[in-house]
Amino acid sequence: MINRDEYLQKVKNHIDQWNQDLKQLEAKAEAAQADAAAEYRKQLEYLREMRDDAAKRHAQMQEAAGDAWKEVVHSIDKTWDAWVDAFGQMRDKLKG
Incomplete structure (x- = not known):
């Protein structure tokens, strides 16, 4: 299992x-057509919220111990998975 410091660095890198x-x-x-740009801004806001949530959890992780540490690790892993999905979908839309 990855140690605490390595995991914290991994999250910061993410x-x-x-x-x-x-x-x-x-x-x-910004380069998208006006009608699509509004939808992209909405999706970008969602991605920013996820990033902000991960940053908040990263700060919590620095203070967490024991079961709280495990809970925050699980939570940040779920956030990472959701980010990968949402980012991929938006990137694909911008390509198309």
Whole structure:
């Protein structure tokens, strides 16, 4: 099993990557047609909320111990899975 410090760094790296991904998607959304741009902005807001939630949980993880640690790890893993799905869907829409 991955140790605490490695996991915290992994989460921070994910959040940093999400920030880069969001910047790329924002640029593509801005270039989209006006009718599609509104939908993209809505989806971007959802992705930002997920990123913010992950950042909040990362801060909680730094303080968590025992069962609380396991709970936060499980929660952040679920957030990561949801991010991958949502990001992939939006990226595909912007390609199409």
